[in-house]
Each structure stands twice: as C-alpha cells, then as structure tokens.
Amino acid sequence: TKKHVVGLVGEVSGQVIGQKISLPCLIEVDENTGRGNWASKSEYILSTIGYAVGLGNIWRFPYLAYKNGGGAFLIPYFVMLVVTGIPLFFLESAIGQFCSQGPINIWRAVPLLQGVGVAMVMVTLIVSIYYNVIISYSLYYMFASFQVPLPWSKCLSSNCNKTPTVANWTLNIIRVNSTGKRCLPLHSHVALQRSSGLDETGPVVWHLALCLLLSSTLVAAALIRGIKSSGKVRHHPHPLLFLFTFKETELRKKNRPSTFLISMKQLDSYLNMCTYAATQTFYSLSIGWGGVMTLSSYNTFHNNVFKDSIIVTLTNAGTSVFAGFAIFSILGHMAHIYQMPVGQVVKEGFGLAFIAYPDALSKLPISPLWAFLFFFMLLTVGLDSQFAGIEVITTCLVDAFPNIFQSKRALLSIIICAILYLLGLPCVTQAGIYWVTLIDQFVASWVLLVLVLLEIIGFCYIYGGNRFIKDIEMMLGNKRFIFWLWWRICWFFISPCIIVVILIWSLMTFEPPSYGSVQFPLWGLVLGWCMVAFILLWIPVVAVCKVMRAKGNLLKRLKLLCSASEEWHPYLDVHRGERYSEERCCHMTNPMSRPEANVNVITSSWL
DSSP: OOEEEEOOOOEEEEEETTEEEEEEOOEEEESSTTTOOOSSHHHHHHHHHHHHSOHHHHHTHHHHHHHTTBGGGHHHHHHHIIIIIHHHHHHHHHHHHHHTOOTTGGGGSSGGGHHHHHHHHHHHHHHHHHHHHHHHHHHHHHHHTTSSSOGGGSOSSSSBOOSOOEEETTTEEEOBBTTSOBOOOHIIIIISOOOSSTTOOOOBOHHHHHHHHHHHHHHHHHTTTTHHHHTTSOOOSHHHHHHHHHHHHHHHHHHOTTHHHHSBOOOSOHHHHHHHHHHHHHHHTTTTSSHHHHHHTTSOTTOOHHHHHHHHHHHHHHHHHHHHHHHHHHHHHHHHHHTOOGGGTOOOTHHIIIIIHHHHHTTSTTHHHHHHHHHHHHHHHHHHHHHHHHHHHHHHHHHHOHHHHGGGHHHHHHHHHHHHHHHHGGGGBTTHHHHHHHHHHHTSSTHHHHHHHHHHIIIIIITTHHHHHHHHHHHHOOOOHHHHHHHHHIIIIIHHHHHHHHHHHHHHTOOOOEETTEEOOHHHHHHHHHHHHHHHTHHHHHHHHHHHHSOSSHHHHHHHHTSOOTTOSOSSGGGTTTTTOHHHHHHHTOGGGSOHHHHHHHHOOOO
16 A cells, blocks of 8 residues: 554544543554655656656657658657657666665666666766756746747847848847848847857856756755655646647648648658657656656555556657647747748757747737746746756765765755756856757767666666566566566567667767857867766776675676675565565575575576
C-alpha cells in the first residue's frame, strides 16, 4: 500500500451507550520514512511529465517536423518512441524505484561504472546554470508583455518600413527604414544588450540579473521541502497550448496555418529524418540526465512503474505534436500577413521562442494577453524542468551524506540555488547569450548518448538484463515470457544500436557552434571541449580509483567491481525478500560459500 499505519499516537474519546471508550488515533506516514515518498501517485506523474515536457517540445519539435517532411516526420518519430524512448525511460524509472537512490548510488549494481552517475550529475549541474538563465528570459518577456503596444511590435528607430526583408534567427524579423539602415531588434539590443562576440564580455545586464534572482528564488521556494513541496507547484502547458490551438480555429478560415505542419514535403534524406526523429525522442524524454531515476526513487516499492512510464512517454510525445499545431497556428498567420514563405518564419531554439513567435503574437488582437500567456507557459515549463534538475543534485548529496543533510534539506536547496545564481551571472552579461549557446551545444548534446550507452552496457550486459528483470518482478509481480521478450530485444539490441548510430552521426556532422553569423573564438571552443572532458573524465577516474582500492590481482579486482555490491538492494528490509536478505548478501560477498548454480541463474544476462 502507499501508506503504512503506525502505532498508537493518541486517543479519541466518545460516548457509546453511556460508556466512555478509547479509540486508537491512526496516522499515515510514508512507506520510506528515511527518504520520504510522493504524497500521491498523481504528484509523481505530474512531476515526471513536467520534467520530460521541456522547452524542446515547444521550440525544437515544430522546427524539426517542418524541416524533415512535415507529417511524414511523425511516422519515424513515433517508431523511435516505441523502440528507444519508452524502453529506456522504463529502464531508468525501474532502476530508481528499485533501490530508492539517486543516479550515483544506483551504480552499486556495477561499482566500476559509478563515474557514469557522477557524470550525469555534472551534466545536470552545468545545464541547470543556463536553464535558469532561459527562465529569466521568459520572466523578462512576460513582464514586458504588460506594455501596450508590445515593445517588439515597433521598431527602435524612426522611419521604419514594416515590411520585413529578411528573417534571421539571431537578429529578429529585420525591417529597413527609409534611410536604408536596419532597425534595432528588441531581443538583441534591449533584452540581451548583446555584444559583438564572446571576447567582449561587457557589464552585467541588470534587468536580466534581477530576473535571474527571481527565478532562483522561485526554484528555492518550491524545493524548500523537497518533493513534498515541489510536487504541489507543478504547472503544465497543455491548457495554454489548447488556447493557442483554439485561436487557430479563427485563423484557419483564412490561411489554414496548421496544414504547414502536417503536409508532406520533399525529403533531402530519409536517413536524416530518422536520425532527427530518434534524437528528438531521446532528448525530449530527458534520458541520461539522472532526473528520471531521481523522481522514481521516491515512489513506493510496488508502484506500477511500467504503467507510469507508458503514460509519461505518450503524454510527452502528444505534447510535442500538440505544441506543433499551436506554434504553427500563429506562425502560419504571421507568414500570411507578411506574404512570406513559412520556411523563413519557422526557426528553432531561441529564435522561435524569443523572436519569431513573439513577433507573430504581436499581430494578433489583444496581443499583450497572448504574449503574456505564451511567456507564462515558457516560464512554467522551464521551472518544472529546473525543479527536477536541482532535485537531482540535492538527492545525490542527501543520499551520500544522510546524517549531515537529511535534516538540513531546506538549507541545502537554498545554498544550491544561490550557487547556481552566482554561476549564472556570466550568462546575463552582454556576452551571456554566447555562453548559453556554448553550454547548450557542447554539454546538452552527444555527451548524453555516451552516458546512456554506458548505462545500457552496465545494467543489461554487466549486471545482467535477466537479473534486473527479476528485480523488476519483485516490484511488479511475475510477468509472462512474452511480456519481457520485447523489452529484452529493445534493451539488448535495438536501443544500443540506435544510440551508436546517432552518436556516430552526431560526431560526423558536428560543426563548431556559433550564434547566427557570430563565430566563437578558438579559446571559446577549447573551453567547450574542456566542459565535455570535465564530464566524461569522471568515468575513468572513478573506475581507476575503485580498482586501486580493491584487493587482489587485477582480474579479481575487475570481477569484484563488475559484481553488485552488498549495498545494492531495495531500500527497506521488508522488500528484500530471500534474494536480498542479509544472509544472502553475506554469501554473495564470500565466493567460497556461494553456490555456483544459483549465481549463474541470478546474474545471467543471456536471452
């Protein structure tokens, strides 16, 4: 059951047929009193959906769908969801729920690869820095939406010709005034006060620094009690996406904007379309960040993690498609007004969220209201993902030092948010957008593919896929062979092969990042590769340290570190059963007293 009844904690008195009786007063507490559990199943589902549904669903999926065949893109997208997205999401959720630990301690199953968990935390830490900055952008634009007319609906120079000539995702929809000079775009020259390049840092942009402070404060306040507080402040973009889609019904009579998304287009490469579909599926579910494991670690042991994984992944995919219709409903209208090809309007990333879409909203009636709703949606989507990112860091520290941080979780959350605020200040200077782009292109990229590939190797090939299936059955109950056949095929073959293909393709097509036409200096690119090295080096460093600390010859040390430690088991004694009882763990640590037949059955990774 979700809750366990504990003890007599008081008495309730009453009169029954003239006699006074005493009734026990029962309270409900968490199943896992040491770490805590979600207050309800709905909080876990909504929190996980909020984590998975990120800004990429809104500002990247519509662009990829349009550029890669329109409606044809949806076919490989959902195929990749079935063969990679759902299996890997289910795998990570089951790992976290089984041992009730964060992304570092889950590697007690394969101690040699514990550096992979450290690398996941480092990725989350670095990405949380610039994600906080993106939230501050949303706050700034949300506050700017209270102005009438909208600041970005007018040129910042006189004699403006409102007919756009060029659409560039770094400079806004460029208009030319009567003197032949470009008008000054709001995003670059007012919101960001963007400098000429990464070499020119410039001062801190004070209004962005204040918005960054507000963002950090909101995150700290929501996480003050961990999942007990963050689970109650989740908001989702679906109602607002529905409003934008509903607005389409008014625009459809004129130009049918949503048909730009679903119409079939000429494909340059079918392989590229499949690769982009797999990449979008992989990144949109936040696999490899450690957040999925962290959130599921607060579930009760017998929670139906399989059902939850199906719900979250399908909701995430549906949100991407839904967001595509909502985005194109406005961008198509904008292209119709400007009499431009829709391809010149559709951009990705920052260009879509803070340039093209705001400009399109300014052409609607009651534009301040629509702009406020859009940036409020970006704010809530960003906050939900940021909550989980901070929770990853907090959970790992609390799991590693429970005696120190368990009672000081609120203070720990505040300190982490304060550190992230200070680390984010360089990203709100005049060169801040270049730092954000640099981190995004290097850290939140193919590095995650390496981590997930090692995760599959660790749990499916080293720890043993069949053994882990037995672990899952301890939570879900026994399943038929045919049920596990599909997951075995995905975990052992399909998913790792697809990840290897995407990884090779990503490295072969890698280009030095730039912000539009602004190229990064050599030292900036070197710094980006240093961030990649800082993340990946944890894997061999931790492995070497563990090998050096182990006993025996090299072969025995590697064999020991590739076997589950005695600390790998369900968190509570009541759930360990015979397989993970204390006596069983003692026998497993003593090879001389361990029956060979039983070991082969438990650790077998063969199909």
